[in-house]
Amino acid sequence: MPLTLLKSDKAIPEREKHTYIKAASENILPLSNVQTTPGDFTERGCTYAGCLGVVCGPIKDVIHLVHGPIGCAYWTWGGGTRQNLSDNPGFHRKYCFSTDMQEDNIIFGGEDKLYESILEAHKEFPEAKGVFVYATCAIGLIGDDLKGVCKRAEEEIGIRVVSFNCEGFRGCSQSLGHHIANDTLFEKVVGTKEPEYLTDYDMNIIGDYNIQGDLWEIMPLFERMGIRILSTFTGNASVDDIAQAHRAKLNLMHCQRSTPYICKRMEEKYGIPVLKASLFGVEQTSKALRDVAAFFGLEDKAEEIIEEEVSKVAPKIEEYKTKFEGKRVFIYQGAPRAWHWVNMFRELGVETIAAATTFGHEDDYVKICERVNEGVLVLDNPNSLELEEILTDWKPDLFISGLKEKYLSYKLGVPFINGHSYEKGPYAVYSGFLNFARDVEKTLFAPVWGLIRRRKNAQRND
Amino acid sequence: MRSVTINPAKMCQPIGAMYALFGVHAAVPLVHGSQGCTAYPMRMFNRHFGELVQVAVSSLGEDASVFGGKKNLMASIENIIARRHPELIGVITTCLSETIGDDIDGIIREGNFEDSKVVPIHTPSYVGSHVTGYDNALKALVTSLSVEPDSDNAKLNILPGMVNPGDVLEIKQMLDSMDVSHTILSDISETLNAPLMLPKPPFPSGGTSVDEIEDCAKAQGVIALCEHAGGSAATFLKGKYGMAADTICPIGVANTDRFLDAVGDMTGVEIPYSLEQGRGRLIDAMVDVHMKTCGKRAAIFADPDVALALAEFVTELGMEPVIISSSTASRKFLQKAKSVTDGGEILNGRDLYELQRAVKDNEVDILFGNTKCAPIAKDEDVAFVRCGFPVYDRVGYHRYGIMGYHGGIYLTDRITNAILEWGER
Numbered sequence: 001m002p003l004t005l006l007k008s009d010k011a012i013p014e015r016e017k018h019t020y021i022k023a024a025s026e027n028i029l030p031l032s033n034v035q036t037t038p039g040d041f042t043e044r045g046c047t048y049a050g051c052l053g054v055v056c057g058p059i060k061d062v063i064h065l066v067h068g069p070i071g072c073a074y075w076t077w078g079g080g081t082r083q084n085l086s087d088n089p090g091f092h093r094k095y096c097f098s099t100d101m102q103e104d105n106i107i108f109g110g111e112d113k114l115y116e117s118i119l120e121a122h123k124e125f126p127e128a129k130g131v132f133v134y135a136t137c138a139i140g141l142i143g144d145d146l147k148g149v150c151k152r153a154e155e156e157i158g159i160r161v162v163s164f165n166c167e168g169f170r171g172c173s174q175s176l177g178h179h180i181a182n183d184t185l186f187e188k189v190v191g192t193k194e195p196e197y198l199t200d201y202d203m204n205i206i207g208d209y210n211i212q213g214d215l216w217e218i219m220p221l222f223e224r225m226g227i228r229i230l231s232t233f234t235g236n237a238s239v240d241d242i243a244q245a246h247r248a249k250l251n252l253m254h255c256q257r258s259t260p261y262i263c264k265r266m267e268e269k270y271g272i273p274v275l276k277a278s279l280f281g282v283e284q285t286s287k288a289l290r291d292v293a294a295f296f297g298l299e300d301k302a303e304e305i306i307e308e309e310v311s312k313v314a315p316k317i318e319e320y321k322t323k324f325e326g327k328r329v330f331i332y333q334g335a336p337r338a339w340h341w342v343n344m345f346r347e348l349g350v351e352t353i354a355a356a357t358t359f360g361h362e363d364d365y366v367k368i369c370e371r372v373n374e375g376v377l378v379l380d381n382p383n384s385l386e387l388e389e390i391l392t393d394w395k396p397d398l399f400i401s402g403l404k405e406k407y408l409s410y411k412l413g414v415p416f417i418n419g420h421s422y423e424k425g426p427y428a429v430y431s432g433f434l435n436f437a438r439d440v441e442k443t444l445f446a447p448v449w450g451l452i453r454r455r456k457n458a459q460r461n462d
Numbered sequence: 463m464r465s466v467t468i469n470p471a472k473m474c475q476p477i478g479a480m481y482a483l484f485g486v487h488a489a490v491p492l493v494h495g496s497q498g499c500t501a502y503p504m505r506m507f508n509r510h511f512g513e514l515v516q517v518a519v520s521s522l523g524e525d526a527s528v529f530g531g532k533k534n535l536m537a538s539i540e541n542i543i544a545r546r547h548p549e550l551i552g553v554i555t556t557c558l559s560e561t562i563g564d565d566i567d568g569i570i571r572e573g574n575f576e577d578s579k580v581v582p583i584h585t586p587s588y589v590g591s592h593v594t595g596y597d598n599a600l601k602a603l604v605t606s607l608s609v610e611p612d613s614d615n616a617k618l619n620i621l622p623g624m625v626n627p628g629d630v631l632e633i634k635q636m637l638d639s640m641d642v643s644h645t646i647l648s649d650i651s652e653t654l655n656a657p658l659m660l661p662k663p664p665f666p667s668g669g670t671s672v673d674e675i676e677d678c679a680k681a682q683g684v685i686a687l688c689e690h691a692g693g694s695a696a697t698f699l700k701g702k703y704g705m706a707a708d709t710i711c712p713i714g715v716a717n718t719d720r721f722l723d724a725v726g727d728m729t730g731v732e733i734p735y736s737l738e739q740g741r742g743r744l745i746d747a748m749v750d751v752h753m754k755t756c757g758k759r760a761a762i763f764a765d766p767d768v769a770l771a772l773a774e775f776v777t778e779l780g781m782e783p784v785i786i787s788s789s790t791a792s793r794k795f796l797q798k799a800k801s802v803t804d805g806g807e808i809l810n811g812r813d814l815y816e817l818q819r820a821v822k823d824n825e826v827d828i829l830f831g832n833t834k835c836a837p838i839a840k841d842e843d844v845a846f847v848r849c850g851f852p853v854y855d856r857v858g859y860h861r862y863g864i865m866g867y868h869g870g871i872y873l874t875d876r877i878t879n880a881i882l883e884w885g886e887r
Contacts, residue, residue, distance in 0.1 A: 011544030036521040039492060039538025040545075044521075046498030069557045069587035070467065071474030075502035077834070081509065094837060095815075100467040106561060106588050117466035124468065124815075137496055137558040138588060141527065168496035169527045169558055384516050385545060388662075404504050407514035411662050454660040 002026050004377075007393075008385040012037050018380035020365075022372055029365040030380040032357075035172045041384035043404055044358050046168030050177020052076050052134045054258055056164065056185070058209045058234040059242070060086035063121045063128045065097040067114050067146065068136030072168070073098030081403050083421040084209045085216075086236040091128070097121050101138060111144050118153040118161060129239050130160040140167035160239070162188045173359035173381070174334070175257065182261035185233075185242060190266065193243035195230060201296055202230040204248040204272075206263055207255030208279070210235025212425030217432050218279055221309070222252075225293060225301045233259060246270045250295055252277055252288070257335035257364060280337075280436075281344030282310060282317065285429045309430040320437040321349040327444065328353045330396035332382060332405065333419050335360035339367040341400065341419070348437055350398070354390055356382045384408065398444060413452045415443040468815035469834065471763065471789045475585030477503040478595025478691070479554040480517055481624050481851075482603070485648025487669030488549040490542050492518045494535055494566060495556030509854035511627075511654045518542050522558055531564045536573055543577050546664065549672045550579045552599065560586035579672055581606040591790040591811075592851075593690050593765050596624050600647060601694040603675055611680040611703065618644045618728060619681045619705075621695055623688025624765060624851060627655040628863035633687070633712070636722065636740075636866050640731050645674045645681065647695065655861060679703045683728035685721070687711050687865070688767035690792060711767045712865045713873075714775030715744060721866075740867040747871045748779060751878040756780030758881065761821050763787040763814070763831035764850045766795040772830055772849070773802045775870065779877065784824045785809065787817050789850075814838065828881060845884035847877055 002023040009015040017031040036042045052064060053076050066073035077096035086092045099117045101110050118131050135146055146163035154161040166180045208215050215235045222229060231245035251263050251274045263274040277288035286306045293302030327350045331338050335357040342352045355368050356379035368378055387405060391412045399409040402420035409416035417423055423439040426432040476499055483491040493499045500519040507515040520534040542551055553566055566582045583602040585595040600621060622630050630651035637644045652668025683706035684699045686692040693709055700707035706728050712721035722733050758781045762772045766788040773783040784806045788795045791811025799808045807820050818838045821829060828845040829835060833855045839846035853859040863869035
């Protein structure tokens with residue numbers, strides 16, 4: 001019975017379709033990318049979160065203006081809990097802009113307030129290279145003409161003003177927000193600026209958000225090979241970088257859930273081929289370097305770099321592997337990291353016993369199922385009670401997830417790593433892999449876990 | 463005044479309602495809105511308290527936004543009851559469900575749920591702030607659940623507002639030392655500072671029980687510690703059941719004196735010697751550091767009642783509150799702020815960008831505020847005392863109270879240490 005109903009789901013049997021225990025004999029995937037069961041304690045966020053929170057927020061030199069009541073802006077201030085670093089910290093992640101819609105704005109419309117807000121924000125921060133305006137739930141309902149207001153404001157202030165129709169109620173998760181951000185940035189930004197010069201080795205890195213500086217570890221590897229990173233989408237990106245992204249020779253796609261849309265459109269319109277990569281762990285990183293090198297004809301240089309980097313980390317990884325051998329992990333991530341990290345953990349001697357995603361699509365589950373062993377639980381859009389059941393009954397030695405799930409794990413006495421914003425990253429490529437392994441060691445072997453008392457015959461809530 | 467808000471001072475109403483519900487034992491907050499309305503606030507609680515919080519959402523999508531959210535709301539309540547058997551579900555509205563116009567009171571009535579109490583709480587995000595959201599939630603709990611008393615009890619109702627578990631503990635300890643029995647509405651002191659013991663209970667222990675809320679009409683009196691976050695419930699209890707009511711935020715010497723006097727007046731209990739000693743220890747701590755605190759120019763940002771009380775306390779420390787800034791605009795705050803600052807600048811619900819401008823203009827020495835104020839302290843090079851919600855750039859702030867005499871000592875020490883560290887920078 002590959003599709004399974006967890007005990008905590010007895011009252012919501014529709015969850016069975018999302019809960020798959022891998023069996024090679026049957027070719028099944030868990031149901032994904034559909035509406036959440038109402039009231040099931042989902043961990044999912046909204047379309048606005050996918051658009052501003054994930055994809056657009058890392059852009060470091062535009063005013064991100066949230067059109068709506070105040071809460072939505074407050075939550076994404078400074079990236080929220082996300083650690084998408086940039087080299088413009090005096091502006092980026094420091095300021096939060098909102099129209100703070102009040103009841104009378106909801107009744108009579110918020111277009112005037114939005115227009116004024118764009119002008120005022122620009123006046124306070126004239127160095128910003130654009131204003132991005134995000135629609136929240138209430139705005140979609142009252143029907144403010146965002147496009148019209150942004151066009152008028154753009155004519156007035158002379159810098160780009162772009163609107164994103166990313167109301168939270170659209171779609172079933174953050175995922176649609178990624179798509180909306182991709183499409184809007186493609187249509188309004190990409191192709192609006194020409195690079196100062198071109199080389200035969202211009203590449204974009206698409207779908208890396210520079211979490212705790214990942215990109216600053218990733219980029220030098222390619223640059224040493226002789227490649228120029230023309231644009232990053234969107235970690236540490238200037239809006240101007242994205243504007244000139246259409247002239248790259250290759251798109252290297254890292255997050256394959258939040259950015260396949262823009263890669264596809266750039267391929268269609270500008271003929272830029274796409275190369276998919278996992279930049280976590282030794283094997284995957286080396287493969288990505290080799291794939292890119294093969295594209296540009298830089299194989300010899302790549303092998304040199306790989307040899308040098310691997311020799312630096314391999315002995316330490318072997319040590320960690322000995323320490324971690326036999327440990328079992330439950331991976332729950334947004335989507336692609338759930339499968340990026342199955343292989344990375346395997347290199348550390350840690351086997352995945354359960355893998356789940358918040359907003360994965362079918363292709364994410366194909367990749368998870370390719371990578372995990374028989375009998376592994378593959379779960380779509382898990383809710384808090386399911387997570388508790390898995391952490392309790394499946395007894396992983398380690399849980400890797402996000403902040404909301406962190407304290408559930410702690411309260412159940414299960415060692416935990418924050419895979420969304422990291423503990424002390426960066427975690428990408430060779431150097432980051434050592435950080436990752438060090439953090440896994442810290443949490444697995446922290447003495448405090450041994451001090452927890454388990455009370456016998458404990459009753460509910462006593 | 464600007465149309466654009468830059469670095470907001472407030473959050474929206476639903477998060478305040480969640481805060482109130484976390485203090486009710488075995489209660490589930492159910493947000494009637496889109497999924498971001500839970501995913502984001504939950505992280506704010508995680509960061510401030512370092513605790514697990516579980517909030518349900520009705521996951522309104524495009525269909526529900528067009529055809530109404532009744533189906534989602536009914537299914538949500540049924541699913542929550544079936545899977546978690548809570549004592550209470552608080553249905554918290556959002557800008558989305560309020561703009562759609564869902565009649566949640568009607569839907570809940572029609573649902574006739576028997577296994578759990580279900581309370582509608584109206585918190586449209588385009589009105590008020592997190593503070594008014596807390597106030598609305600507490601009023602909804604009391605109006606929906608309190609029952610006409612058939613007898614009296616000797617209890618006192620204390621409505622703490624959006625304060626920390628440590629504050630609630632300080633208040634409880636003072637009342638316990640007076641032998642005054644009490645109902646804290648709502649009590650986050652254990653639920654948001656929960657022990658790690660296995661097996662983990664389905665709901666954290668502690669919190670106000672639904673029975674206690676039902677019985678709150680029997681009490682002798684009610685004291686709201688934060689008028690803006692709990693005052694409406696106190697007014698309701700006074701109006702409907704005729705109980706004595708007062709509003710005092712017991713931060714600092716005089717405010718704590720007043721609080722204990724009010725407790726004494728309502729219950730007829732004398733203030734015990736142990737509390738006199740506690741007061742003496744606070745005074746001792748203040749004397750010890752007065753050469754460091756006197757004359758310092760303070761900027762205070764907090765929720766309205768805490769901001770006012772802090773301004774009074776720093777005045778007792780010989781400081782001058784040159785800026786008093788409230789997260790939430792209110793006429794009452796404005797009136798009171800005028801009386802506690804002697805010509806200082808008052809920011810009534812203005813954003814933190816404006817606060818920074820004011821700090822720049824007023825030659826401030828020390829700033830009080832939450833984590834969002836930390837960059838202001840850094841930019842303007844002033845001493846910084848973390849307080850309020852959220853504080854997440856340092857750990858443990860939720861555990862220790864700043865209320866009462868004992869909390870006053872802790873705050874006095876923190877203020878002085880902030881000044882010392884600033885001097886050594």
